[in-house]
Amino acid sequence: MSYIRYIITYLLLDGSMIFVVKSKAMSFIPSNLSGTDPVDQSAIVPGASPTFSPLYQQIKALIMQRLQSFEWRPGESIPSEVELGGRFKVSQGTVRKAIDELAAENLLVRRQGKGTFVATHHEARSKFRFLRLMPDSDQPQITDKKIVELKRLRAPAEIARLLVMKAGDSVVYVKRVLAFDRVPTILEDLWLPGALFKTLTLERLSEYKGPMYGLFETEFGTRMIRATEQIRAASADGDVAELLGVEKSSPLLCVERVSFTYGDKPVEVRRGLYVTNLHYYQNELS
Amino acid sequence: MSYIRYIITYLLLDGSMIFVVKSKAMSFIPSNLSGTDPVDQSAIVPGASPTFSPLYQQIKALIMQRLQSFEWRPGESIPSEVELGGRFKVSQGTVRKAIDELAAENLLVRRQGKGTFVATHHEARSKFRFLRLMPDSDQPQITDKKIVELKRLRAPAEIARLLVMKAGDSVVYVKRVLAFDRVPTILEDLWLPGALFKTLTLERLSEYKGPMYGLFETEFGTRMIRATEQIRAASADGDVAELLGVEKSSPLLCVERVSFTYGDKPVEVRRGLYVTNLHYYQNELS
DNA sequence: AAGTGGTCTAGACCACTTT
DNA sequence: AAGTGGTCTAGACCACTTC
Numbered sequence: 001m002s003y004i005r006y007i008i009t010y011l012l013l014d015g016s017m018i019f020v021v022k023s024k025a026m027s028f029i030p031s032n033l034s035g036t037d038p039v040d041q042s043a044i045v046p047g048a049s050p051t052f053s054p055l056y057q058q059i060k061a062l063i064m065q066r067l068q069s070f071e072w073r074p075g076e077s078i079p080s081e082v083e084l085g086g087r088f089k090v091s092q093g094t095v096r097k098a099i100d101e102l103a104a105e106n107l108l109v110r111r112q113g114k115g116t117f118v119a120t121h122h123e124a125r126s127k128f129r130f131l132r133l134m135p136d137s138d139q140p141q142i143t144d145k146k147i148v149e150l151k152r153l154r155a156p157a158e159i160a161r162l163l164v165m166k167a168g169d170s171v172v173y174v175k176r177v178l179a180f181d182r183v184p185t186i187l188e189d190l191w192l193p194g195a196l197f198k199t200l201t202l203e204r205l206s207e208y209k210g211p212m213y214g215l216f217e218t219e220f221g222t223r224m225i226r227a228t229e230q231i232r233a234a235s236a237d238g239d240v241a242e243l244l245g246v247e248k249s250s251p252l253l254c255v256e257r258v259s260f261t262y263g264d265k266p267v268e269v270r271r272g273l274y275v276t277n278l279h280y281y282q283n284e285l286s
Numbered sequence: 287m288s289y290i291r292y293i294i295t296y297l298l299l300d301g302s303m304i305f306v307v308k309s310k311a312m313s314f315i316p317s318n319l320s321g322t323d324p325v326d327q328s329a330i331v332p333g334a335s336p337t338f339s340p341l342y343q344q345i346k347a348l349i350m351q352r353l354q355s356f357e358w359r360p361g362e363s364i365p366s367e368v369e370l371g372g373r374f375k376v377s378q379g380t381v382r383k384a385i386d387e388l389a390a391e392n393l394l395v396r397r398q399g400k401g402t403f404v405a406t407h408h409e410a411r412s413k414f415r416f417l418r419l420m421p422d423s424d425q426p427q428i429t430d431k432k433i434v435e436l437k438r439l440r441a442p443a444e445i446a447r448l449l450v451m452k453a454g455d456s457v458v459y460v461k462r463v464l465a466f467d468r469v470p471t472i473l474e475d476l477w478l479p480g481a482l483f484k485t486l487t488l489e490r491l492s493e494y495k496g497p498m499y500g501l502f503e504t505e506f507g508t509r510m511i512r513a514t515e516q517i518r519a520a521s522a523d524g525d526v527a528e529l530l531g532v533e534k535s536s537p538l539l540c541v542e543r544v545s546f547t548y549g550d551k552p553v554e555v556r557r558g559l560y561v562t563n564l565h566y567y568q569n570e571l572s
Numbered sequence: 573a574a575g576t577g578g579t580c581t582a583g584a585c586c587a588c589t590t591t
Numbered sequence: 592a593a594g595t596g597g598t599c600t601a602g603a604c605c606a607c608t609t610c
Contacts (some may be wrong), residue, residue, distance in 0.1 A: 112577050113607030
């Protein structure tokens with residue numbers, strides 16, 4: 001083994017100097033290069049199908065398993081790339097590529113010098129990830145949330161279909177109004193699988209201050225990671241007009257969302273009616 | 287500005303010494319250790335600012351220049367990664383990372399075994415990239431386009447602001463109706479910079495069969511690469527109701543789009559009114 | 573000084589397409 | 592067989608954060 005030695009001489013701003021002697025190995029030769037077996041990929045994912053899948057995709061799946069099982073919890077850091085490489089018996093570069101994709105999907109967040117962290121809905125950064133309604137003025141706004149109703153009921157056919165449940169299975173139904181700067185703007189109906197949200201109550205939801213998806217993540221072990229929205233134009237009927245404080249027959253955006261957790265499992269249906277006099281739905285096309 | 291200076295004194299294996307002076311202000315220190323000269327990054331981008339930029343970002347900018355100048359034309363293949371690496375004096379991996387980002391931004395398309403191609407709007411694939419209105423039924427639909435009006439006028443203040451022009455500068459104004467399966471569904475107003483679209487006529491636009499952005503790309507050298515949309519709810523007034531064949535005061539989606547070409551230059555403003563009885567605006571959140 | 577992610581290189585081999 | 596992009600490795604060094 002060959003080493004190189006070098007001295008770092010720091011010239012500090014106050015004129016003083018510091019000397020540091022370092023030595024570093026120049027190269028590393030594995031002692032038994034020919035004796036090591038190549039990685040047995042099938043051992044990594046024992047039940048893997050015979051269909052080809054790149055190593056980094058398998059690593060990605062392994063990492064996702066640990067996220068899904070909350071072995072690595074939202075907000076916490078995951079092991080370093082080098083550590084994971086050692087654990088999974090692959091190079092750091094391969095782990096890196098797996099993490100790259102997970103970061104692109106907003107499941108992980110990289111922070112240079114600090115580590116890689118599990119994304120969480122308890123963050124200012126992620127506040128507008130699922131809410132695309134923006135104010136005409138750039139002013140920050142005061143948000144008020146009011147739960148109008150929360151009850152358990154048997155899933156209507158349409159909701160059951162979207163949640164991949166049997167019609168009649170238990171669901172939690174929530175109706176709420178969001179106001180920005182005291183102006184009622186969003187009226188939302190939500191349906192959640194009853195089995196996952198057994199202990200959700202109107203009180204708990206009302207008193208909770210942070211983002212709703214944060215509550216779901218922390219207290220119900222359900223992380224929303226993706227959603228699709230279908231947008232239509234609608235007219236306010238009598239009830240809606242009253243709750244939103246607009247004229248009857250006013251035009252509204254009708255936004256129907258289905259949210260998914262790990263494994264593309266749908267876990268929320270949400271139908272929102274948006275007043276767009278002072279706000280607009282923002283979308284980026286690329 | 288305050289920064290720290292330090293000297294590294296290398297004691298090499300053969301007994302010789304090398305001194306390297308470093309300071310915070312310098313982001314790149316040529317190393318004499320190996321004896322080989324590293325690439326002179328400033329030579330790659332002669333007018334580069336002193337701000338640090340990774341090599342692959344510089345390569346990305348160089349590739350984008352060639353796309354913008356139509357040196358590599360839409361639909362054609364660009365040189366291979368190895369070839370580009372040689373040309374730019376960097377490794378294939380660095381070129382690869384640059385192309386990765388351009389592919390993620392839909393400017394390039396990779397095809398394994400064949401090469402990397404410049405994206406074009408003349409493709410089935412890209413047809414729904416900028417049109418997010420989907421039919422309730424999954425059936426493929428017959429699309430009819432009818433140009434209602436095309437004229438040149440002085441840019442209204444609002445349009446000029448969005449296109450970053452002076453109010454009163456020449457713009458091309460187009461009004462058209464799109465029908466799906468004979469049902470009028472979209473009424474659009476478009477504004478384009480007059481200087482870029484000098485030779486655009488109603489006849490040319492009417493007789494053209496492919497996607498409009500394909501025409502712009504091929505005949506006017508203007509490639510749309512990104513757009514933002516702001517969506518609101520609106521009511522059909524008399525004229526609109528007649529053109530779309532709906533009741534007066536019917537609710538409609540109002541979609542205001544600004545499209546950008548290279549260098550984030552806005553080159554189109556479009557205001558669309560969508561009938562959403564048989565269609566919906568589709569959006570993915572992640 | 574140690575540890576993390578970020579960049580860059582060089583080389584090997586694989587999968588896909590075309591000649 | 593040759594050429595392209597796709598995967599994987601190993602190692603070097605840089606930038607940033609923390610101790």
